[in-house]
Amino acid sequence: MSSQVIQTTEELVSPILADRNLELVDVEYVKEGQNWFLRVYIDKEGGVDITECGEVSEQLSEKLDEVDPIKDAYFLEVSSPGVERPLKTKEDIASNIDSNVYIKLYEPINGEKEYQGILKKFTNDIVTLEYKVKTQKKQVEIPYDKIAKARLAVSL
Numbered sequence: 403m404s405s406q407v408i409q410t411t412e413e414l415v416s417p418i419l420a421d422r423n424l425e426l427v428d429v430e431y432v433k434e435g436q437n438w439f440l441r442v443y444i445d446k447e448g449g450v451d452i453t454e455c456g457e458v459s460e461q462l463s464e465k466l467d468e469v470d471p472i473k474d475a476y477f478l479e480v481s482s483p484g485v486e487r488p489l490k491t492k493e494d495i496a497s498n499i500d501s502n503v504y505i506k507l508y509e510p511i512n513g514e515k516e517y518q519g520i521l522k523k524f525t526n527d528i529v530t531l532e533y534k535v536k537t538q539k540k541q542v543e544i545p546y547d548k549i550a551k552a553r554l555a556v557s558l
Contacts, residue, residue, distance in 0.1 A: 438476035
């Protein structure tokens with residue numbers, strides 16, 4: 403059910419975003435407490451503002467009402483993914499070279515399941531990450547298929 407709602411939402415929102423030169427970052431359909439939430443995260447170079455989110459929300463809401471893929475009550479939220487946006491695709495990773503990222507793995511590499519550092523390169527489905535251990539810089543090569551989650555990370 404949940405994956406069907408996500409797929410339908412992606413299909414409905416894609417043309418709306420294309421008309422506005424916006425990018426679909428992620429869609430979530432989750433239950434929190436007693437309530438269901440359909441969350442659509444959008445972005446563009448330089449970020450999106452609340453007006454753009456509102457306009458996309460209105461258009462998407464109309465399309466969802468027509469198709470009616472969700473029978474129960476839910477809340478629709480359209481927003482920016484924020485500064486720690488997820489990196490969901492290979493293209494996301496490739497376009498964020500030299501960015502500070504956080505990567506969580508399915509299984510450990512060098513005894514670690516989590517890394518944070520500078521994304522140095524992404525070639526042949528291998529992510530090269532430069533990270534620090536105390537004051538020493540190190541590099542790790544991470545196969546793309548070992549990545550459970552990746553996102554931009556704010557460095558303080």
